[in-house]
Amino acid sequence: MASHRPLLIPSPRSPPSTAEPPLPPIHDQPTDPLPKFRDFMDRDRKQTNSSQIHRNPSVGSGNSIDEPNDGSSIEGFGRYGSIGSIGSVGSRGFPPMPSMPIRYGSRGFASEVAFSSSLRDISDEDARIVHVSDPDRTNERFEFTGNAIRTSKYSVLTFLPRNLFEQFHRVAYIYFLVIAVLNQLPQLAVFGRGASILPLAFVLLVTAVKDAYEDWRRHRSDKIENNRVGLVLVEGQFQAKRWKEIRVGEIVKISANDTLPCDMVLLSTSDPTGVAYVQTINLDGESNLKTRYAKQETLSKMPEKEGIQGLIKCERPNRNIYGFQGYMEIEGKRMSLGPSNVVLRGCELKNTAWAVGVAVYTGRDTKVMLNSSGTPSKRSRLETKMNREIILLSLVLISLCIVVSTCAGVWLRRHRDELNYSPFYRKKDFSKGKEEDYKYYGLALEIFFTFLMSVIVFQIMIPISLYISMELVRLGQAYFMIHDDNLYDEASKSRFQCRALNINEDLGQVKYVFSDKTGTLTENKMEFQCASIQGVNYSDGKTPQGEQDGYCIKVDGQIWRPKMKVKTDAELQQLLRSGTATEKGRHAHNFFLALATCNTIVPLVLETEDPSLRLIDYQGESPDEQALVYAAASYGFMLIERTSGHIVVNVQGERQRFNVLGMHEFDSDRKRMSVIVGCPDKTVKVFVKGADTSMLNVIDKSQNTSIIVHDTETHLHNYSSIGLRTLVIGMRDLGAAEFEQWQSAYEKASVALIGRANLLRGIAVNVESNLHLLGASGIEDKLQKGVPEAIESLRQAGIKVWVLTGDKQETAISIGYSCKLLASEMTQIIINSNSKESCRKRLDEELSMTKKLMSMSVSAEGSTGPGRIPLALIIDGTSLVYILETELEEQLFELATRCSVVLCCRVAPLQKAGIVALIKNRTEDMTLAIGDGANDVSMIQMADVGIGISGQEGRQAVMASDFAMGQFRFLVPLLLVHGHWNYQRMGYMILYNFYRNAVFVFVLFWYVLFTAFTLTTAITEWSSVLYSVVYTSLPTIVVGILDKDLSRRTLLKDPQLYGAGHRQESYSFKLFFLTMIDTLWQSMVIFFVPFLAYRHSDVSASGMGDLWTLAVVCLVNIHLAMDVIRWTWITHAAIWGSIIATFICVIVIDAIPSLPGYWAIFHIANEGLFWFCLLGILVAALIPRFVVKFFYQYLTPCDIQIKREDEKFGNVRESIGEVELSRISDSSPLR
Secondary structure, three states: OHHHOOOOOOOOOOOOOOOOOOOOOOOOOOOOOOOOHHHHHHOOHHHHHHOOOOEOOOOOOOOOOOOOOOHHHHHHHHHHOOOOOOOOOOOOOOOOOOOOOOEOOOEOOHHHHHHHHHOOOOOOOOEEEEEEOOHHHHOOOOOOOOOOOOOOOOOOOOHHHHHHHHHOOOHHHHHHHHHHHHHHOOOOOOOOHHHHHHHHHHHHHHHHHHHHHHHHHHHHHHHHHHOOEEEEEEOOEEEEEEHHHOOOOOEEEEEOOOEOOOEEEEEEEOOOOOEEEEEOHHHHOOOOEEEEEOOHHHHOOOOOOOOOOEEEEEEOOOOOOOOOOEEEEEOOEEEEEOHHHEEOOOOEEEOOOEEEEEEEEOHHHOHHHHOOOOOOOOOOHHHHHHHHHHHHHHHHHHHHHHHHHHHHHHHHHHOHHHOOOOOOOOOEEOOOOOOEEOOOOOHHHHHHHHHHHHHHHOHHHOOOHHHHHHHHHHHHHHHHHHOOHHHOEOOOOEOOEEOOHHHHHHHHOEEEEEEOOOOOOEEEEEEEEEEEEOOEEEOOOOOOEOOOOOOOEEEOOEEEEEOOOOOOEHHHHHHHHOOOOOHHHHHHHHHHHHHHHOOOOEEEEEEOOOOOEEEEEEEOOOHHHHHHHHHHHHOOEEEEEEOOOEEEEEEOOEEEEEEEEEEEOOOOOOOEEEEEEEOOOOOEEEEEEEOHHHHOOOEOOOOOOHHHHHHHHHHHHHHHHOOEEEEEEEEEEEOHHHHHHHHHHHHHHHOOOOOHHHHHHHHHHHHOOOEEEEEEEEEEEEEOOOHHHHHHHHHHOOOEEEEEOOOOHHHHHHHHHHOOOOOOOOEEEEEOOOOHHHHHHHHHHHHHHHHHHHHHHHHHHOOOOOOOOOEEEEEEHHHHHHHOOOOOHHHHHHHHHOOOEEEEEOOOHHHHHHHHHHHHOOEOOEEEEEEOOHHHHHHHHHOOEEEEEOEOOEOHHHHOOOEEEOOHHHHHHHHHHHHHHHHHHHHHHHHHHHHHHHHHHHHHHHHHHOOOOOOOOOOOHHHHHHHHHHHOHHHHHHHHHHOOOOOHHHHHHOHHHHHHHHOOOOOOHHHHHHHHHHHHHHHHHHHHHHHHHOOOOOOOHHHHHHHHHHHHHHHHHHHHHHHOOOOOHHHHHHHHHHHHHHHHHHHHHHOOOOOOOOOHHHHHHOOHHHHHHHHHHHHHHHHHHHHHHHHHHHHOOOHHHHHHHHHHOHHHHHHHOOOOOOOOOOOOOEO
16 A cells, blocks of 8 residues: 555564464376576567557546565565466565564554465465356355345434434433323423423434435435446356346456446456456555456456356455455366456556456455445544533433422422412312212322423423534534635635534534645655765766756657756766766666656546657556656656566667566565566566665675765765765676576465465565666655744644654654644653563653653743743654553653644554553643555544545555545644634534533422412413424524634634633533523523512413513523624524524414413413513523623633734734733643
């Protein structure tokens, strides 16, 4: 995968385990003599001019996946050599490499787990047997699925039960369901049976309609996909067949630009060498072309004429899209199969006229369907804390119910002699003309029933509407984030993506940002800068630059030149033009020949507006390889053609063909790649390139090259110090006997069913030994626009930025200075240890040192802030091997949290996740991870908030993220602006919903206390239902979406304002407690003002209920209006419109004769006292809040209030001067 950063970024070393036992001999393989060595050098010599050149003017850009080194993928090395028949000769002198254990978060790459898949044979129980061109026999037991897919969740029959089951995972819904059921019992009926169910039914209905619409869209997409048409071999002819009817074992033909209907093993292609190019953008989001190959034994087969009969035995369906293991038997010959022989459903065939393959996985067994699960579900931190307040409100509710039921019991006991004829508790029934006992169940049961009835009456203490309000607010917030032009990336033409709607507010509380470097802080667009050849440094700025027009060649009267230009060194160009007569010239020649041949680049010739000009576009496995090949082309070594068996390079104007005899691709254990080529002079050379840590260990030290090696190491250090990515190049010659030995071992290993991966690695290690050092290269990965400014803004906002990269330490430090992550005044703490004890010693030393620095800072400046002397921790992946998941984690955590900056170098993907977990599991701080490659996925999913960058490494990070954007600098407006707004709005909305419902419940409670605890309500049941749904719901949603406490400009100008989220200024238990006190006061004013005003009048209870209803609605909406900061016409319409709507609804309800309280509002509203009470309630209830708010903001204003005044009275403040904002604290609350 691109995440491995092939060639340049190795993973930390892992201690070897015991070696694998030797392989048993394989006796069922046919034996043929090895082809002669010279036959390899002469084969196809006359076909150079007839070789294909790939032309495609519309090929997309981007890099492709560097396939992980699982057991199957390494098998693909053999695709570059037509190595003849399979032999049974044992591997002489090529022992298997020892296996490497891994540990989560500390050891190795995750992809190394895949090695284990090749360490065992595929038993019949674990294998899939496919009979080629015989689907009936293949699926005679009906165990294989059809090719129809289904991404929908529901069917017509399962929608209702399954949707309800999923919705009732919310405990609050179960609570309201129990309340509605209790209200259906005659003994407990307080509201009408329909009215009690309506709130829950409304919420369930809205969610069900949304889910049904989304699932209908999935059904429609599935129908279109399943009814697409493909070509299937039926009775000797390829006939059109719907995708859903394709079966395992059938032979399928795909034409250019068609999408593959299933996972297939390639049999043949239009290319005579069996190459097929596929685009996997629908599978992994990457637009670059991948090469796949058909086996040589099946290339000449014509299924529609002679038919193909055979057997494929492969692994069962699994999610690993980069691995495949199996073999194929055709006409008695057994051929191994790897991922390079398989094309997957969803890919598109490109640059190939047609391809034929046999279906091995169909429908839901295809790898794309097995990987179609969503990203891990994350819950908002604010919503999690909200559960604490809901529990407290539940306890308040229970307390109210206990008070009412207890008082009711006392009242019944005191009035037990009056209960025979007392209303509500009447024990005698005279309705039938004689005295009978009425429905009275005794004192104990009456108290119990009163308690349950109290729960029903006070049920809205837990706001059911809050959940749907939060979803709607988040949806509105996401809309504005997506359509924010400040988050739009012009380069990629991509907008911000909000992939997880439930954690918007978490963006306003981030304390730690964990960032990848390459492709996240940098552009991941590599440019060749320097070369060290034979100990001489070129392109270091000391020599004048060469020609800027770039190297070009003439082909059939047309001018061909590379699509990208590279700056060249004039001295080096002159050396190359002088030929290979001198030793320096030979080394330079071999150096650039290695760059042009040791790669997996596919050259594509693109047309231009000028018919006489063609551009060569190099499609590569990674941006590093592309940069190296472009550099070689600029110096006169232009790769112009590649097939599975040879490549053609124009060397200083001379067209030369090199036979590719074998290739060992990069893996995370060797950290290098090699290619074995047959040269035009009939010699065989091995070109190797890789990371310096792995290459310098395999250089032949017997030669007199110590000075050259030392000079090269010096140049490598200098390159790293200025932020360049480095690479070492080596080569050696292979003799005929040595080549045949390698070929024999390679063929034996490539068909091994047990331990294939280890065998191939061992062969690669043996051939990549005793190398002659050619030189080293330096590639620049430029910083993205605005990265230094973004990091500085984040630091000012109190956010700690940690960089986790696989690059060398020197490179990472240089980039750290460039992006202002590191500063000259920082004290650097560097930990590079190779054992657990040395790690322990270093951690102890540095902890003691940091304590001394902190104490010195406090004594010198009288400050308690630990950040007075800034510290930077720099640690490598090898040290983390011995620290993560051990007792040393606590020491690392203590040391890292004392530092302003942490820089982790040479880290593996799982180590990135381990570093995030180090903070996430020990503090309450919010963590955010941002990256662009597949190696960042584990880190992104581990963090509280994961952000993917749509960069050069595909879309794996985007697909696993919660949010996605195009540039790192967009993190500043996302967090400091949208994150701040979202947190402030959501925190206020939650508290407001608690207040809004609690004030209504307390009014009901006061009324119960004055009505003999009978739980009768003056407020009509319909007003109770509509209170949360119609009367007060819309204003809080509108304010939650549109309100802004500060402008964008102010938030960006003063990043310290982001600290409000760290200090929990918008939502905390203190604010909840103060809100409840205010709620209690307001409820008392609402109830007792009308009660005292009308206590001697004959006004009806319904009339009083209407007054209380209108008073509550007016009060909570004006309360909201007092807190609105940015008014819009929508806000005005929502708040004042809700009050008007409430008056209309009350009038309509009282105008219906069948409902209780008929015409009550008209009677009570005719009196001036009604309007006086309404006005008095609003004034008396809000005055304490207004006074407290005034004195609080005047005496102890927070940063938000200061800057709000500054925005309003900016001109006045300018004459006063700047106001110091609150200081950012580095302390972290521990879990």
